[in-house]
Amino acid sequence: MKITAAVVPARSAPFQIENLELAEPNPQEVLVRIVASGMCHTDLHARDGYFANLPYPIVCGHEGAGLVEAVGAAVRGLAPGDPAVISFPWCGECEPCRAERIAYFANARALKSGGRRADGSAPMRRPNGTPVHSCFFQQSSFATFAVAPAKDVVKIRRDAPI
Template sequence: MPITTRAAVVRGTPGEYETATLRLDEPRSGEVLVRLVSAGLCHSDDHVATGDIPYAIYPVVGGHEGAGIVEQVGDGVSELSVGDHIIFSYLAVCGRCRWCAAGMQNLCDQGIAMQTGARPDDPSSYRLTEDGAPVGQMGGLGTFSEYSTVSAQAAIKIDKSAPLDKVSLLGCGVCTGWGSAVNSAAVRIGDTVIVMGIGGIGSSAVQGALHAGASHVIAVDPLAFKRDFAVKLGASHAVQTIAEAGDVARGLTNGQGADAAIVTVGVVTGQHIADAFSTLRKAGTVVVTSVSKSDAVGIPVPLPELTFFQKRIQGALFGASNPTYDIPKMLRLYQEGQFDLDNMITTTYSLDQVAQGYRDLHAGTNIRGVVIFD
Protein backbone atom coordinates (compact mmCIF):
# COMPACT_ATOMS: atom_id res chain seq x y z
CA MET A 1 0.00 0.00 0.00
CA PRO A 2 1.23 3.55 -0.70
CA ILE A 3 2.44 5.58 2.27
CA THR A 4 2.42 9.29 3.08
CA THR A 5 5.67 11.26 3.10
CA ARG A 6 6.59 14.89 3.59
CA ALA A 7 8.98 16.19 0.96
CA ALA A 8 10.54 19.39 -0.38
CA VAL A 9 9.32 20.06 -3.93
CA VAL A 10 9.91 22.73 -6.53
CA ARG A 11 6.85 23.46 -8.64
CA GLY A 12 8.42 25.30 -11.55
CA THR A 13 11.37 27.36 -12.66
CA PRO A 14 12.60 29.63 -11.40
CA GLY A 15 11.28 28.55 -8.03
CA GLU A 16 12.06 27.70 -4.43
CA TYR A 17 11.62 24.48 -2.54
CA GLU A 18 8.49 24.14 -0.41
CA THR A 19 7.27 21.33 1.79
CA ALA A 20 4.38 19.17 0.59
CA THR A 21 2.66 15.97 1.68
CA LEU A 22 2.80 13.28 -1.01
CA ARG A 23 1.79 9.69 -1.64
CA LEU A 24 4.68 7.30 -2.22
CA ASP A 25 4.42 3.89 -3.89
CA GLU A 26 5.60 0.82 -2.06
CA PRO A 27 8.53 -0.87 -3.82
CA ARG A 28 7.92 -2.81 -6.99
CA SER A 29 10.21 -5.53 -8.30
CA GLY A 30 13.82 -4.35 -8.08
CA GLU A 31 13.03 -1.45 -5.75
CA VAL A 32 13.45 -0.63 -2.07
CA LEU A 33 11.72 1.78 0.31
CA VAL A 34 14.17 3.81 2.43
CA ARG A 35 13.63 5.99 5.49
CA LEU A 36 15.94 8.98 5.13
CA VAL A 37 18.25 10.04 7.95
CA SER A 38 20.13 12.78 6.08
CA ALA A 39 20.27 14.43 2.66
CA GLY A 40 22.91 16.73 1.21
CA LEU A 41 22.00 20.11 -0.25
CA CYS A 42 23.98 19.78 -3.48
CA HIS A 43 24.15 22.69 -5.92
CA SER A 44 22.68 20.43 -8.64
CA ASP A 45 19.34 20.42 -6.82
CA ASP A 46 19.41 24.20 -6.89
CA HIS A 47 19.97 23.97 -10.66
CA VAL A 48 16.65 22.10 -10.85
CA ALA A 49 14.97 25.05 -9.11
CA THR A 50 16.66 27.70 -11.25
CA GLY A 51 16.10 25.80 -14.51
CA ASP A 52 19.80 25.36 -15.31
CA ILE A 53 19.00 21.63 -15.25
CA PRO A 54 15.59 21.33 -16.93
CA TYR A 55 13.25 18.59 -15.77
CA ALA A 56 10.64 16.79 -17.79
CA ILE A 57 8.04 17.18 -15.04
CA TYR A 58 7.16 19.61 -12.28
CA PRO A 59 6.59 19.44 -9.40
CA VAL A 60 9.71 17.46 -8.62
CA VAL A 61 11.15 16.36 -5.27
CA GLY A 62 14.74 17.54 -5.03
CA GLY A 63 17.70 15.75 -3.54
CA HIS A 64 20.07 13.13 -4.90
CA GLU A 65 22.44 12.76 -1.94
CA GLY A 66 21.05 10.76 0.93
CA ALA A 67 21.60 8.12 3.57
CA GLY A 68 19.05 6.04 5.39
CA ILE A 69 17.64 2.69 6.44
CA VAL A 70 15.85 0.15 4.26
CA GLU A 71 12.23 -0.24 5.40
CA GLN A 72 10.83 -2.50 2.69
CA VAL A 73 12.24 -4.60 -0.15
CA GLY A 74 10.56 -5.39 -3.45
CA ASP A 75 10.55 -8.70 -5.29
CA GLY A 76 13.78 -9.74 -6.91
CA VAL A 77 16.02 -7.76 -4.56
CA SER A 78 18.57 -10.08 -2.98
CA GLU A 79 21.45 -7.78 -2.04
CA LEU A 80 19.49 -5.63 0.43
CA SER A 81 17.35 -6.47 3.45
CA VAL A 82 15.08 -4.59 5.83
CA GLY A 83 17.21 -2.76 8.38
CA ASP A 84 20.25 -2.33 6.13
CA HIS A 85 21.95 1.05 6.17
CA ILE A 86 22.55 2.56 2.75
CA ILE A 87 23.98 5.54 0.92
CA PHE A 88 22.19 6.53 -2.26
CA SER A 89 24.30 6.63 -5.40
CA TYR A 90 23.56 9.69 -7.51
CA LEU A 91 23.68 7.32 -10.50
CA ALA A 92 22.04 3.91 -10.48
CA VAL A 93 24.30 1.15 -11.77
CA CYS A 94 22.95 -1.68 -13.91
CA GLY A 95 26.27 -3.55 -13.97
CA ARG A 96 25.59 -4.95 -17.46
CA CYS A 97 25.74 -2.18 -20.07
CA ARG A 98 28.84 -1.39 -22.13
CA TRP A 99 29.92 1.35 -19.74
CA CYS A 100 29.53 -0.65 -16.54
CA ALA A 101 31.34 -3.60 -18.13
CA ALA A 102 34.22 -1.27 -19.06
CA GLY A 103 34.55 0.04 -15.50
CA MET A 104 32.80 3.35 -16.22
CA GLN A 105 29.73 2.97 -14.02
CA ASN A 106 29.24 6.75 -13.94
CA LEU A 107 28.21 6.52 -17.61
CA CYS A 108 25.72 3.68 -17.07
CA ASP A 109 22.93 3.66 -19.65
CA GLN A 110 20.39 4.10 -16.84
CA GLY A 111 21.50 7.72 -16.75
CA ILE A 112 19.15 8.35 -19.68
CA ALA A 113 16.31 8.66 -17.15
CA MET A 114 18.10 11.11 -14.84
CA GLN A 115 16.03 14.14 -15.86
CA THR A 116 12.68 12.46 -16.42
CA GLY A 117 11.69 12.17 -12.76
CA ALA A 118 10.12 8.81 -13.62
CA ARG A 119 11.05 5.17 -13.19
CA PRO A 120 14.01 4.40 -15.46
CA ASP A 121 12.28 1.42 -17.08
CA ASP A 122 8.96 3.20 -17.65
CA PRO A 123 8.92 6.94 -18.43
CA SER A 124 5.18 7.08 -17.81
CA SER A 125 5.43 5.66 -14.28
CA TYR A 126 6.07 7.86 -11.22
CA ARG A 127 6.60 6.71 -7.65
CA LEU A 128 5.19 9.90 -6.11
CA THR A 129 1.83 11.63 -6.51
CA GLU A 130 0.09 14.69 -5.09
CA ASP A 131 -3.70 14.69 -5.21
CA GLY A 132 -3.46 11.98 -7.86
CA ALA A 133 -1.06 13.92 -10.11
CA PRO A 134 2.48 12.61 -10.73
CA VAL A 135 5.48 14.15 -8.97
CA GLY A 136 9.05 13.60 -10.20
CA GLN A 137 12.12 12.48 -8.28
CA MET A 138 15.44 14.25 -8.79
CA GLY A 139 17.79 11.66 -10.28
CA GLY A 140 15.22 8.95 -9.63
CA LEU A 141 15.86 9.46 -5.90
CA GLY A 142 14.20 12.57 -4.46
CA THR A 143 16.08 12.50 -1.16
CA PHE A 144 14.42 15.67 0.18
CA SER A 145 11.73 13.37 1.50
CA GLU A 146 11.14 11.49 4.73
CA TYR A 147 10.82 8.28 2.69
CA SER A 148 11.86 7.41 -0.84
CA THR A 149 11.23 4.41 -3.07
CA VAL A 150 14.16 3.88 -5.42
CA SER A 151 15.85 1.34 -7.63
CA ALA A 152 17.89 -1.09 -5.54
CA GLN A 153 20.72 -0.41 -8.00
CA ALA A 154 21.00 3.11 -6.55
CA ALA A 155 21.35 1.97 -2.92
CA ILE A 156 24.84 1.08 -1.66
CA LYS A 157 24.86 -1.02 1.50
CA ILE A 158 27.25 0.24 4.19
CA ASP A 159 28.36 -0.86 7.64
CA LYS A 160 25.98 0.17 10.42
CA SER A 161 28.80 1.85 12.31
CA ALA A 162 28.88 4.71 9.77
CA PRO A 163 27.16 7.93 10.96
CA LEU A 164 24.14 8.31 8.68
CA ASP A 165 23.82 11.98 9.57
CA LYS A 166 27.17 12.69 7.89
CA VAL A 167 27.76 10.25 5.05
CA SER A 168 25.01 11.27 2.63
CA LEU A 169 27.51 13.56 0.87
CA LEU A 170 29.45 10.51 -0.31
CA GLY A 171 26.66 9.73 -2.77
CA CYS A 172 27.56 12.64 -5.07
CA GLY A 173 29.60 15.65 -3.97
CA VAL A 174 32.50 13.87 -2.30
CA CYS A 175 33.08 11.29 -5.03
CA THR A 176 32.54 13.94 -7.71
CA GLY A 177 35.19 16.27 -6.31
CA TRP A 178 37.64 13.60 -5.22
CA GLY A 179 37.31 11.74 -8.51
CA SER A 180 37.75 14.93 -10.53
CA ALA A 181 41.25 15.16 -9.08
CA VAL A 182 42.21 11.50 -8.75
CA ASN A 183 40.47 10.03 -11.80
CA SER A 184 39.79 12.78 -14.33
CA ALA A 185 42.83 14.98 -13.72
CA ALA A 186 44.99 11.93 -12.91
CA VAL A 187 46.97 13.99 -10.37
CA ARG A 188 50.44 12.60 -9.71
CA ILE A 189 53.01 12.98 -6.97
CA GLY A 190 54.61 16.42 -7.16
CA ASP A 191 51.92 18.02 -9.33
CA THR A 192 50.69 21.60 -9.10
CA VAL A 193 46.90 21.69 -9.15
CA ILE A 194 44.39 24.54 -9.25
CA VAL A 195 40.86 24.07 -7.86
CA MET A 196 38.50 26.81 -9.02
CA GLY A 197 35.53 27.11 -6.64
CA ILE A 198 35.59 25.89 -3.04
CA GLY A 199 32.19 24.48 -2.20
CA GLY A 200 31.46 20.87 -1.34
CA ILE A 201 32.85 19.54 -4.63
CA GLY A 202 35.85 21.86 -4.66
CA SER A 203 36.70 20.96 -1.07
CA SER A 204 36.65 17.31 -2.02
CA ALA A 205 38.81 18.01 -5.08
CA VAL A 206 41.39 19.75 -2.86
CA GLN A 207 41.53 16.68 -0.63
CA GLY A 208 41.69 14.31 -3.59
CA ALA A 209 44.59 16.20 -5.16
CA LEU A 210 46.50 16.16 -1.89
CA HIS A 211 45.80 12.46 -1.37
CA ALA A 212 47.14 11.75 -4.89
CA GLY A 213 50.40 13.48 -3.95
CA ALA A 214 50.15 17.02 -5.32
CA SER A 215 52.92 19.24 -3.98
CA HIS A 216 50.92 22.42 -4.46
CA VAL A 217 47.16 22.89 -4.46
CA ILE A 218 46.02 26.41 -5.30
CA ALA A 219 42.44 27.11 -4.21
CA VAL A 220 40.48 29.84 -6.00
CA ASP A 221 37.41 31.49 -4.53
CA PRO A 222 36.24 35.11 -4.16
CA LEU A 223 35.11 34.45 -0.57
CA ALA A 224 37.70 34.62 2.21
CA PHE A 225 35.71 32.11 4.29
CA LYS A 226 36.08 29.46 1.58
CA ARG A 227 39.72 30.26 0.89
CA ASP A 228 40.49 29.89 4.59
CA PHE A 229 38.70 26.55 4.66
CA ALA A 230 40.72 25.28 1.70
CA VAL A 231 43.93 26.15 3.56
CA LYS A 232 42.68 24.25 6.62
CA LEU A 233 42.18 21.24 4.35
CA GLY A 234 45.80 21.51 3.24
CA ALA A 235 45.78 23.79 0.18
CA SER A 236 49.19 25.41 -0.16
CA HIS A 237 47.81 28.67 -1.57
CA ALA A 238 44.41 30.36 -1.70
CA VAL A 239 43.64 33.30 -4.01
CA GLN A 240 40.61 35.26 -5.18
CA THR A 241 40.90 34.89 -8.96
CA ILE A 242 41.99 32.34 -11.53
CA ALA A 243 44.44 34.90 -12.97
CA GLU A 244 46.19 35.03 -9.59
CA ALA A 245 46.22 31.25 -9.47
CA GLY A 246 47.92 31.11 -12.87
CA ASP A 247 50.60 33.52 -11.67
CA VAL A 248 51.20 31.41 -8.55
CA ALA A 249 51.36 28.19 -10.59
CA ARG A 250 53.89 29.65 -13.04
CA GLY A 251 55.94 31.00 -10.15
CA LEU A 252 56.11 27.53 -8.62
CA THR A 253 57.02 25.76 -11.88
CA ASN A 254 59.69 27.90 -13.53
CA GLY A 255 57.09 29.53 -15.73
CA GLN A 256 55.43 26.34 -16.99
CA GLY A 257 52.02 26.46 -15.29
CA ALA A 258 49.69 24.08 -13.51
CA ASP A 259 49.55 20.38 -14.29
CA ALA A 260 45.78 20.45 -13.86
CA ALA A 261 43.00 22.95 -13.21
CA ILE A 262 39.71 21.60 -11.86
CA VAL A 263 36.66 23.81 -12.45
CA THR A 264 34.08 23.43 -9.68
CA VAL A 265 32.28 26.79 -9.78
CA GLY A 266 28.52 27.01 -9.21
CA VAL A 267 27.45 27.56 -12.84
CA VAL A 268 30.23 27.18 -15.38
CA THR A 269 30.64 29.24 -18.54
CA GLY A 270 32.97 28.84 -21.47
CA GLN A 271 34.99 31.76 -20.14
CA HIS A 272 35.62 29.94 -16.84
CA ILE A 273 37.05 27.02 -18.80
CA ALA A 274 39.14 29.29 -21.02
CA ASP A 275 40.54 31.08 -17.97
CA ALA A 276 41.50 27.76 -16.39
CA PHE A 277 42.99 26.61 -19.71
CA SER A 278 45.32 29.63 -19.70
CA THR A 279 46.91 28.53 -16.40
CA LEU A 280 48.12 25.16 -17.72
CA ARG A 281 51.55 23.93 -18.68
CA LYS A 282 52.05 22.07 -21.94
CA ALA A 283 50.02 18.82 -21.94
CA GLY A 284 48.08 20.04 -18.90
CA THR A 285 44.44 19.20 -18.26
CA VAL A 286 41.37 21.27 -17.45
CA VAL A 287 38.73 19.15 -15.73
CA VAL A 288 35.21 20.56 -16.08
CA THR A 289 33.05 19.27 -13.24
CA SER A 290 30.57 22.15 -12.91
CA VAL A 291 27.10 22.28 -14.44
CA SER A 292 26.37 24.89 -17.10
CA LYS A 293 23.11 26.37 -18.28
CA SER A 294 21.40 23.86 -20.56
CA ASP A 295 21.83 25.98 -23.69
CA ALA A 296 25.44 27.06 -23.08
CA VAL A 297 27.88 26.50 -25.96
CA GLY A 298 31.42 27.50 -26.82
CA ILE A 299 34.80 27.73 -25.09
CA PRO A 300 36.95 30.68 -26.26
CA VAL A 301 40.35 28.98 -26.12
CA PRO A 302 43.20 29.75 -28.54
CA LEU A 303 43.11 26.86 -30.98
CA PRO A 304 46.85 26.93 -31.77
CA GLU A 305 47.51 26.60 -28.03
CA LEU A 306 45.15 23.60 -27.88
CA THR A 307 47.04 21.86 -30.67
CA PHE A 308 50.65 22.92 -30.30
CA PHE A 309 50.72 22.82 -26.50
CA GLN A 310 48.74 19.56 -26.46
CA LYS A 311 46.43 20.75 -23.70
CA ARG A 312 43.31 18.79 -22.82
CA ILE A 313 39.79 19.79 -21.76
CA GLN A 314 38.20 16.88 -19.89
CA GLY A 315 34.59 16.59 -18.76
CA ALA A 316 33.89 14.76 -15.50
CA LEU A 317 30.55 13.21 -14.51
CA PHE A 318 30.49 12.04 -10.89
CA GLY A 319 34.28 12.38 -10.93
CA ALA A 320 34.51 9.38 -13.28
CA SER A 321 33.74 7.28 -10.21
CA ASN A 322 32.38 3.75 -9.98
CA PRO A 323 29.71 4.05 -7.27
CA THR A 324 29.73 0.45 -6.07
CA TYR A 325 33.49 0.68 -5.50
CA ASP A 326 34.18 4.34 -4.79
CA ILE A 327 31.41 5.11 -2.30
CA PRO A 328 32.53 2.34 0.12
CA LYS A 329 36.16 3.37 -0.47
CA MET A 330 35.47 6.99 0.40
CA LEU A 331 33.53 5.87 3.47
CA ARG A 332 36.54 3.88 4.61
CA LEU A 333 38.90 6.81 4.05
CA TYR A 334 36.56 9.03 6.09
CA GLN A 335 36.34 6.51 8.91
CA GLU A 336 40.14 6.15 8.92
CA GLY A 337 40.59 9.90 9.23
CA GLN A 338 42.02 10.39 5.73
CA PHE A 339 39.13 12.51 4.48
CA ASP A 340 37.61 15.48 6.35
CA LEU A 341 33.88 15.20 5.88
CA ASP A 342 32.71 16.53 9.24
CA ASN A 343 34.05 20.07 8.74
CA MET A 344 32.63 20.27 5.23
CA ILE A 345 29.14 20.22 6.78
CA THR A 346 28.76 23.86 7.71
CA THR A 347 25.06 23.93 8.65
CA THR A 348 22.29 21.39 9.23
CA TYR A 349 18.66 22.05 8.36
CA SER A 350 15.24 20.53 8.86
CA LEU A 351 13.16 19.43 5.88
CA ASP A 352 11.14 22.64 6.15
CA GLN A 353 14.35 24.69 5.82
CA VAL A 354 15.54 23.43 2.41
CA ALA A 355 14.76 26.76 0.73
CA GLN A 356 16.73 28.58 3.42
CA GLY A 357 19.62 26.19 2.85
CA TYR A 358 19.78 27.26 -0.77
CA ARG A 359 19.54 30.93 0.14
CA ASP A 360 22.57 30.32 2.35
CA LEU A 361 24.33 28.58 -0.54
CA HIS A 362 23.76 31.63 -2.76
CA ALA A 363 24.96 33.90 0.05
CA GLY A 364 28.20 31.90 0.22
CA THR A 365 27.89 31.03 3.91
CA ASN A 366 28.07 27.25 3.52
CA ILE A 367 30.63 24.78 2.30
CA ARG A 368 27.83 22.21 2.34
CA GLY A 369 24.45 22.08 4.07
CA VAL A 370 22.76 18.85 5.15
CA VAL A 371 19.12 18.09 5.93
CA ILE A 372 18.65 16.01 9.08
CA PHE A 373 15.36 14.13 9.35
CA ASP A 374 13.62 13.53 12.67
Protein backbone atom coordinates (compact mmCIF):
# COMPACT_ATOMS: atom_id res chain seq x y z
CA MET A 1 0.00 0.00 0.00
CA LYS A 2 1.07 3.59 -0.56
CA ILE A 3 2.06 5.56 2.55
CA THR A 4 3.79 8.80 3.44
CA ALA A 5 6.68 8.73 5.92
CA ALA A 6 9.37 10.92 7.47
CA VAL A 7 12.61 9.30 6.28
CA VAL A 8 16.11 9.93 7.60
CA PRO A 9 18.04 9.37 4.35
CA ALA A 10 21.53 9.28 5.88
CA ARG A 11 23.28 9.70 9.22
CA SER A 12 22.82 13.27 10.56
CA ALA A 13 20.55 14.23 7.65
CA PRO A 14 17.24 16.00 8.27
CA PHE A 15 13.93 14.14 8.10
CA GLN A 16 12.43 14.15 4.59
CA ILE A 17 8.80 13.43 3.72
CA GLU A 18 8.63 10.64 1.13
CA ASN A 19 6.01 8.46 -0.52
CA LEU A 20 6.74 4.79 0.15
CA GLU A 21 5.21 1.34 -0.29
CA LEU A 22 4.32 -0.70 2.81
CA ALA A 23 3.96 -4.48 2.72
CA GLU A 24 0.87 -6.22 4.08
CA PRO A 25 1.12 -7.45 7.67
CA ASN A 26 2.58 -10.90 8.25
CA PRO A 27 0.34 -13.48 10.01
CA GLN A 28 1.39 -12.26 13.50
CA GLU A 29 1.34 -8.53 12.65
CA VAL A 30 -1.15 -5.67 12.73
CA LEU A 31 -1.48 -2.78 10.29
CA VAL A 32 -2.17 0.46 12.20
CA ARG A 33 -3.30 3.73 10.64
CA ILE A 34 -1.18 6.17 12.64
CA VAL A 35 -3.15 9.05 14.14
CA ALA A 36 -0.41 10.38 16.43
CA SER A 37 3.22 9.65 17.22
CA GLY A 38 5.42 11.22 19.85
CA MET A 39 8.93 12.37 19.06
CA CYS A 40 11.58 12.07 21.74
CA HIS A 41 15.33 12.13 22.12
CA THR A 42 15.56 8.52 20.90
CA ASP A 43 14.28 9.56 17.47
CA LEU A 44 16.72 12.47 17.39
CA HIS A 45 19.57 10.16 18.45
CA ALA A 46 18.61 7.85 15.58
CA ARG A 47 18.64 10.74 13.13
CA ASP A 48 22.01 11.90 14.44
CA GLY A 49 23.72 8.49 14.24
CA TYR A 50 23.90 7.67 17.95
CA PHE A 51 22.98 3.99 17.42
CA ALA A 52 25.95 2.17 15.91
CA ASN A 53 23.87 -0.59 14.32
CA LEU A 54 21.16 1.65 12.82
CA PRO A 55 21.00 1.40 9.02
CA TYR A 56 19.97 4.25 6.72
CA PRO A 57 17.71 5.32 5.15
CA ILE A 58 15.29 4.69 8.02
CA VAL A 59 11.82 5.66 9.21
CA CYS A 60 11.87 6.38 12.95
CA GLY A 61 9.01 6.75 15.43
CA HIS A 62 8.37 4.48 18.40
CA GLU A 63 5.42 6.06 20.22
CA GLY A 64 2.61 5.40 17.75
CA ALA A 65 -1.14 5.44 18.32
CA GLY A 66 -3.94 4.94 15.87
CA LEU A 67 -6.62 2.65 14.54
CA VAL A 68 -6.15 -0.97 13.57
CA GLU A 69 -6.62 -1.15 9.81
CA ALA A 70 -5.97 -4.87 9.25
CA VAL A 71 -4.71 -7.90 11.15
CA GLY A 72 -2.61 -10.86 10.08
CA ALA A 73 -4.26 -14.27 9.74
CA ALA A 74 -3.01 -15.52 13.15
CA VAL A 75 -3.87 -12.39 15.17
CA ARG A 76 -6.51 -12.72 17.89
CA GLY A 77 -7.91 -10.03 20.18
CA LEU A 78 -7.50 -7.14 17.73
CA ALA A 79 -9.79 -6.19 14.86
CA PRO A 80 -10.05 -3.47 12.22
CA GLY A 81 -11.34 -0.26 13.78
CA ASP A 82 -9.89 -0.92 17.24
CA PRO A 83 -8.08 2.10 18.71
CA ALA A 84 -4.59 1.08 19.82
CA VAL A 85 -1.17 2.19 20.96
CA ILE A 86 2.01 0.46 19.87
CA SER A 87 4.38 -0.50 22.67
CA PHE A 88 8.08 -1.39 22.50
CA PRO A 89 9.20 -4.78 21.16
CA TRP A 90 10.08 -7.85 23.19
CA CYS A 91 10.82 -11.43 22.20
CA GLY A 92 8.80 -13.33 24.81
CA GLU A 93 11.31 -16.17 24.88
CA CYS A 94 14.45 -15.04 26.75
CA GLU A 95 14.88 -15.15 30.52
CA PRO A 96 14.03 -11.46 31.13
CA CYS A 97 10.85 -11.78 29.06
CA ARG A 98 9.80 -14.95 30.88
CA ALA A 99 10.43 -13.11 34.19
CA GLU A 100 8.18 -10.24 32.98
CA ARG A 101 11.16 -7.87 32.74
CA ILE A 102 10.55 -7.25 29.05
CA ALA A 103 12.43 -3.94 29.01
CA TYR A 104 15.63 -6.00 29.41
CA PHE A 105 15.06 -8.66 26.77
CA ALA A 106 18.09 -10.29 25.20
CA ASN A 107 17.58 -9.25 21.55
CA ALA A 108 16.67 -5.62 22.26
CA ARG A 109 19.25 -3.95 20.04
CA ALA A 110 18.36 -5.93 16.91
CA LEU A 111 14.60 -5.51 17.32
CA LYS A 112 14.70 -1.84 18.33
CA SER A 113 17.31 -0.44 15.95
CA GLY A 114 18.14 -3.15 13.41
CA GLY A 115 15.85 -1.65 10.76
CA ARG A 116 14.07 -4.92 9.96
CA ARG A 117 11.38 -7.28 11.17
CA ALA A 118 12.40 -10.15 13.44
CA ASP A 119 12.45 -12.39 10.33
CA GLY A 120 14.93 -10.04 8.62
CA SER A 121 12.54 -8.56 6.06
CA ALA A 122 11.97 -4.85 5.45
CA PRO A 123 8.30 -3.90 4.93
CA MET A 124 8.93 -0.38 3.51
CA ARG A 125 10.21 0.37 0.02
CA ARG A 126 10.63 3.38 -2.20
CA PRO A 127 8.49 3.39 -5.38
CA ASN A 128 11.53 2.15 -7.36
CA GLY A 129 11.71 -0.95 -5.11
CA THR A 130 14.70 0.12 -3.02
CA PRO A 131 14.21 -1.00 0.61
CA VAL A 132 13.90 1.65 3.30
CA HIS A 133 14.83 0.43 6.75
CA SER A 134 11.94 0.60 9.12
CA CYS A 135 10.71 -1.45 12.06
CA PHE A 136 12.27 1.14 14.38
CA PHE A 137 11.26 -0.33 17.75
CA GLN A 138 9.27 -2.69 15.47
CA GLN A 139 6.86 0.06 14.40
CA SER A 140 8.34 3.09 12.57
CA SER A 141 5.38 5.29 13.47
CA PHE A 142 6.61 8.41 11.64
CA ALA A 143 4.37 7.30 8.79
CA THR A 144 0.71 7.31 7.86
CA PHE A 145 0.58 3.53 8.46
CA ALA A 146 2.79 1.08 10.35
CA VAL A 147 3.02 -2.69 10.70
CA ALA A 148 3.85 -4.02 14.15
CA PRO A 149 3.88 -7.40 15.91
CA ALA A 150 0.43 -8.01 17.39
CA LYS A 151 1.93 -8.71 20.82
CA ASP A 152 3.25 -5.12 20.86
CA VAL A 153 -0.11 -3.55 19.96
CA VAL A 154 -2.37 -2.64 22.89
CA LYS A 155 -6.09 -2.16 22.31
CA ILE A 156 -7.44 0.85 24.19
CA ARG A 157 -10.95 2.04 25.08
CA ARG A 158 -12.94 3.42 22.17
CA ASP A 159 -13.56 6.64 24.11
CA ALA A 160 -9.85 7.21 24.83
CA PRO A 161 -8.47 10.21 22.93
CA ILE A 162 -5.66 9.35 20.55
